[in-house]
Structure formats: structure tokens, C-alpha cells
Amino acid sequence: MRILLVEDDVQLAASLAEALTAQRYAVDLVRDGEMAWEQTKGLVYDLVLLDVTLPKLDGICLCQQLRDRGYPTPILMLTARDTSLDKVVGLDAGADAYMVKPFNLQELMAQIRALLRRGQSGTAPVLSWGALQLNPSSYEVTYNRSPIHLTPKEFALMEAMLRYGKRVLSRAAILEHVWNWQDSPEEDTIKTYVKNLRAKLKAAGAPKDFIETVHGLGYRLKTLDN
Known part of the structure; x- marks a missing residue:
């Protein structure tokens, strides 16, 4: 928020x-x-x-x-x-x-x-993508019910990705959702946060490509198997 x-x-x-x-x-x-x-x-x-x-x-x-x-x-x-x-x-x-x-x-x-x-106007809905769940109200994140402990910016980045779903989350969108406008990070900083998120998701059992890189555009969540 x-x-x-x-x-x-x-x-x-x-x-x-x-x-x-x-x-x-x-x-x-x-x-x-x-x-x-x-x-x-x-x-x-x-x-x-x-x-x-x-x-x-x-x-x-x-x-x-x-x-x-x-x-x-x-x-x-x-x-x-x-x-x-x-x-x-x-x-x-x-x-x-x-x-x-x-x-x-x-x-x-x-x-x-x-x-x-x-x-x-009520409790914020829990966001989910496959086995991943994020509760914006309680700040809880789980994968297959295993808790994932995220820093505030990691949580904001994960929430933004869940809200975008299949759409590509661009660098500009990441800045809007995760960082304030006075404190724009370098490109390497964003990459580091994405890398850390991937590592924590993988440790909880998610596939290593759960977060996909769309070269030249940004990031998105891997399409779920039907």
C-alpha cells in the first residue's frame, strides 16, 4: 500500500x-x-x-x-x-x-x-498464482502453505507481480509500486531484488523460472499449466 x-x-x-x-x-x-x-x-x-x-x-x-x-x-x-x-x-x-x-x-x-x-471497503482479497499466496492485509506470503519471509520491498515487488499476472511488469511500473519517486534505484538494484525473490521462492519449492525475465521489457509470472 x-x-x-x-x-x-x-x-x-x-x-x-x-x-x-x-x-x-x-x-x-x-x-x-x-x-x-x-x-x-x-x-x-x-x-x-x-x-x-x-x-x-x-x-x-x-x-x-x-x-x-x-x-x-x-x-x-x-x-x-x-x-x-x-x-x-x-x-x-x-x-x-x-x-x-x-x-x-x-x-x-x-x-x-x-x-x-x-x-x-472490506478485507483485501488474498492474491494467488498457483501454489503461491500473498495476503495484503496480514503481509503473509506462502508457497504450498510454507511461509516465505520477505523484506518490505520484496513484499511490494511480489504483490505487484501478482497483480500484473501474465502482463509484463516494466521497470517504470516497478518504480511506481515499490520505490518512492525520490529514491529511484539503479537497474542492478531491481535485478538484485528479483534474484532474491526467485531464491526465496525456489527455497519454498517453487520452480526456478517462477518469475520470468522478458528481455528489454521487464518481468512476469510464469504461465500456469492448465
Whole structure:
């Protein structure tokens, strides 16, 4: 799942991005409202984590603009101002929830999970390809019921491949699904992640060509035998 983090406090933004990534979320970080507005024009995120006090375009105005445009993503507002009026203004602007700084990180993560469940309108379906199963909600991956332990980026890459199925997953698509736009990896890095995925799948009993390379285009899952 992909989260847009809009926070101008450099230290807090870095800490939140690290914590969210550790929970297997893909995170795009921007530090002002105008950049966030531009970012949402091209992507529909699973959640927007939005500071109220931002340069160029504040969080309240950004939230209003997103809702006026029909942007459906859950929005969790963060603010240092703990008054009833501030909360009312934020919620009236279209925010789904409101947390006051300093906040407990575990409470924030619980709120994020609750909003993501609400945004999904039910439990995310388990993805499968033959004997491989991936549960986006519990972050569990199995092959023939044997668990496969993946890093956050390996999990995101495997999920993207399952969602693409027979279609070729290009390098551009991998960047969109697995890495944030500020941190594009080299081609060799992507190849390393694919190699690691193949090794873990093979160790769990999958064929070595479970992930196929389509030269010059990208990767796809091997066609299942009928």
C-alpha cells in the first residue's frame, strides 16, 4: 500500500517515513502543500498523512482542494494545535481523522490501519498464482502453505507481480509500486531484488523460472499449466 506523507518537519518526516516503511508501506514524502497537490494529480494513494501547518499551501486548504476534486483517499491530519475548533475545521475540510502532536507512534499506526481498512471497503482479497499466496492485509506470503519471509520491498515487488499476472511488469511500473519517486534505484538494484525473490521462492519449492525475465521489457509470472 502507498502512503503520501506531507510533512515539513525534516526530523519528524524522516522518522515517520522510516516507521511506515518498516510496516511495509511504500511512502512518498513531500514537504509543502503545492508539491502534495501536484503529486496527487498523477497518483491515487491508499492514504494521505497530512500536516496542517505547511508552506505554500496549508493542510486545511489542500484537504479542501482534494475533496473538491473528488479525491477519495482517506486523509489523516497531523497538527500541534489541540483545540476543538481546530479539529472541527480539519474534519469539515474533509479529513477522516485527526491526531495531535506529539503522538504515540503505535496509536498513529493503529489509526492508519483503521483508515486503510475503511478505504478498502472490506478485507483485501488474498492474491494467488498457483501454489503461491500473498495476503495484503496480514503481509503473509506462502508457497504450498510454507511461509516465505520477505523484506518490505520484496513484499511490494511480489504483490505487484501478482497483480500484473501474465502482463509484463516494466521497470517504470516497478518504480511506481515499490520505490518512492525520490529514491529511484539503479537497474542492478531491481535485478538484485528479483534474484532474491526467485531464491526465496525456489527455497519454498517453487520452480526456478517462477518469475520470468522478458528481455528489454521487464518481468512476469510464469504461465500456469492448465
